[in-house]
Amino acid sequence: MSHVTAAVLVLDCAEPEELCEFYRVLLDGKIQSQEGGGRIELVGAGGTRMAFRRDLNAVPASWPRPDDSQQAHLDLLVAAEDLDEVERQIVGLGARPLETRGKGRTESRLYADPAGHPFSLRSTEEFVKPKAS
Known part of the structure; x- marks a missing residue:
């Protein structure tokens, strides 16, 4: 039996207040x-938990890295028909598109948040339809 009640993705950044607002x-x-201004915790309407920790020496992630190593990133799940609208909202809030080519039912679009952390918009259809065995 686990005593862990939740997981929180913590992002280091120079301006936690601004990134939390995004x-x-x-x-x-x-x-x-x-x-005390050094860490802010956020709970999304769907239960997503994130925290933003002040690190004045934080540098944006390199995506993709030249050595193709795995980096942590956040997947935001969106209904397929809402991808374009959410993309406009994200860019309007200050995100930078990294790769936004459509890929059909399992479409994924990659961005960097205002502090440079990579995240993706993913169609929820790939999570609700069972995969063939």
Whole structure:
């Protein structure tokens, strides 16, 4: 039996207040706690938990890395018919498109948030339809 109750994705950044606001709008979230300006925690309407920690030396991730190593990133799930609308919202909030080619039912679009962390929009259809064995 696990005693772990939740997982929180923590992003280091120079301006946690600004980055928290970006994700608060996208996730229709509420700020849960703020620890003296050094860390802000957010809970999205769907239960997603994130935190933003001040690190004045934080540098944006390189995506994709030349050595093709795996990096952590956030997948935001969106209904396929809403991908274009959410993309406009994301860019309007300050995200930078990295790769936005459509790929049909399993479409995924990659962006960098205002602090440079990679994240993707993914069609929810690939998560609700059973995969063939």
